[in-house]
Amino acid sequence: xxxxxxxxxxxxxxxxxxxxxxxxxxxxxxxxxxxxxxxxxxxxxxxxxxxxxxxxxxxxxxxxxxxxxxxxxxxxxxxxxxxxxxxxxxxxxxxxxxxxxxxxxxxxxxxxxxxxxxxxxxxxxxxxxxxxxxxxxxxxxxxxxxxxxxxxxxxxxxxxxxxxxxxxxxxxxxxxxxxxxxxxxxxxxxxxxxxxxxxxxxxxxxxxxxxxxxxxxxxxxxxxxxxxxxxxxxxxxxxxxxxxxxxxxxxxxxxxxxxxxxxxxxxxxxxxxxxxxxxxxxxxxxxxxxxxxxxxxxxx
Numbered sequence: 001x002x003x004x005x006x007x008x009x010x011x012x013x014x015x016x017x018x019x020x021x022x023x024x025x026x027x028x029x030x031x032x033x034x035x036x037x038x039x040x041x042x043x044x045x046x047x048x049x050x051x052x053x054x055x056x057x058x059x060x061x062x063x064x065x066x067x068x069x070x071x072x073x074x075x076x077x078x079x080x081x082x083x084x085x086x087x088x089x090x091x092x093x094x095x096x097x098x099x100x101x102x103x104x105x106x107x108x109x110x111x112x113x114x115x116x117x118x119x120x121x122x123x124x125x126x127x128x129x130x131x132x133x134x135x136x137x138x139x140x141x142x143x144x145x146x147x148x149x150x151x152x153x154x155x156x157x158x159x160x161x162x163x164x165x166x167x168x169x170x171x172x173x174x175x176x177x178x179x180x181x182x183x184x185x186x187x188x189x190x191x192x193x194x195x196x197x198x199x200x201x202x203x204x205x206x207x208x209x210x211x212x213x214x215x216x217x218x219x220x221x222x223x224x225x226x227x228x229x230x231x232x233x234x235x236x237x238x239x240x241x242x243x244x245x246x247x248x249x250x251x252x253x254x255x256x257x258x259x260x261x262x263x264x265x266x267x268x269x270x271x272x273x274x275x276x277x278x279x280x281x282x283x284x285x286x287x288x289x290x291x292x293x294x295x296x297x298x299x300x
Contacts, residue, residue: 072214073213073214073251073252073253073254074252074253074254075253075254075255075256076253076254076255076256076299076300077255077256077259077299077300078255078256078257078260078286078297078298078299078300079297079298079300080260080295080296080297081283081296081297081298082295082296083293083294083295083296084119084120084121084122084285084293084294084295084296085121085122085292085293085294086122086287086291086292086293086294087117087122087124088290088291088292089290090104090106090115090289090290091106091107091108091111091269091289091290092104092105092106092107092223092273092274092287092288092289092290092291093105093106093107093136093137093138093139093223093273093289094136094137094138094139094140094148094149094178094179094223094274095139095223095225095274095275095276095285095287096139096140096141096225096276097119097276097277097278097283097285098141098161100119101116101117101118101119101125102115102116102117102118102119102276102285102294103115103116103117103139103141103146104117104139104274105136105137105138105139105148105149106136107135107136107137107151107289108135108136109132109133109134109135110132112129112130112134112135112136112150113127113128113129113130113136114127114128114130114136114139114146114148114157114159114164115127116164119285119294122294126164127164128159128164128166130148130150130157133153134150134153134155135150135151135152135153136148136149136150136151137149137150137151137176137177137178137179138176138177138178138179138180138188138189138222138223138224139179140179140180140181140186140224141161142181142186142200143200144160144161145158145159145160145161145167146158146159146160146161146164147170147179147186147200148179149172149176149177149178149179149188150176151175151176151177152175153176154171154172154173154174154175154176155169155170155171155172156169156170156171156172156176156179157169158170170203171203172188172196172198172203172205173205174188174190174196175190175191176188176190177189177190177191177221177222177223177236178221178222178223178224178233178234179224180224180225180226180231181200181226182226182246185197185198185199185200185206185207186198186199186200187224187226187231189221189222189223189224189233190221191219191220191221191222191236192219192221193210193211193212193217193218193219193221194208194209194210194211194221195208195209195210195211195221195224195231195244195249196208196209197209209246209249210249211233211242211244211249211250211251212249212250212251213242213250213251218235218242218251220235220236220237220238221233221234221235221236221242222234222235222236222273223273223274223275224275225275225276225277226277227275227277227284229246230243230244230245230246230252231243231244231246232244232255232275234272234273234274234275236271236273237271238271238272239256239257239258239260239261239262239272240254240255240256240257241254241255241257241272241275241286242254242255243255255299257272257286257297260272260286260295260297261288264288264291264292264293265288266290267290269289269290270288270289270290270291271288271289272286272288273287273288273289274286274287274288274294283296284296284297284298284299285297
């Protein structure tokens with residue numbers, strides 16, 4: 001009897017030991033498999049460039065990967081003073097205020113336009129369509145002429161400010177995103193962290209300014225406006241505006257417009273894009289692609 005009892009205890013001990021080893025081994029296997037799956041899905045893992053590029057494709061433009069975080073740079077906010085109607089089907093790529101009207105460039109192939117818009121009503125007072133193959137981008141008004149970029153054509157259009165008659169074209173060596181001027185040069189963004197200063201007569205690049213927030217390059221620079229000696233830039237797919245020192249290229253402040261942008265963002269590409277400054281009345285306007293409103297704001 002004693003021998004039988006001892007044998008039974010021995011077999012129970014061996015069974016329990018085997019069971020625990022089996023469970024531990026199974027858990028280790030599951031953990032190893034989970035780590036392998038995580039590594040394959042990690043952004044740092046190597047993947048074919050074509051697949052990575054395909055995943056980064058959004059509507060319109062390919063996404064870039066680096067947008068500097070605010071860090072120690074001041075983050076300012078805005079208060080809405082007033083809102084005005086805006087065409088909810090206008091894919092806004094450029095915006096400028098001049099002579100009491102908003103001038104707007106809209107994008108997308110077969111939909112791109114140049115418009116003169118009544119601020120108070122949102123009604124289009126004057127417009128011209130771009131060629132079907134062109135994708136309208138940034139615009140600026142300089143010395144009585146309107147300059148409008150296209151995205152991939154490397155070609156811009158020059159219009160008479162009053163009649164919208166096409167006066168000519170100009171070429172540039174990169175993509176066209178945003179456009180402004182500093183009273184002497186056109187300033188062009190191309191979705192990188194570089195801004196090109198362009199002579200308005202020869203259309204040659206006279207200077208290239210690289211934009212940084214601290215040590216980090218600020219990419220996706222989009223629609224531009226020159227305000228009080230600074231370059232203000234929308235950051236594509238961001239609710240922030242960068243205020244840029246035109247001498248150093250450093251971001252001096254961020255303007256966070258999340259509270260304004262989020263209610264207007266219904267689709268992936270309905271992003272903040274459009275800055276216009278009224279120097280006579282010191283008014284600042286912002287809007288976005290397919291937004292239903294233009295907002296007059298005060299930054300604080």
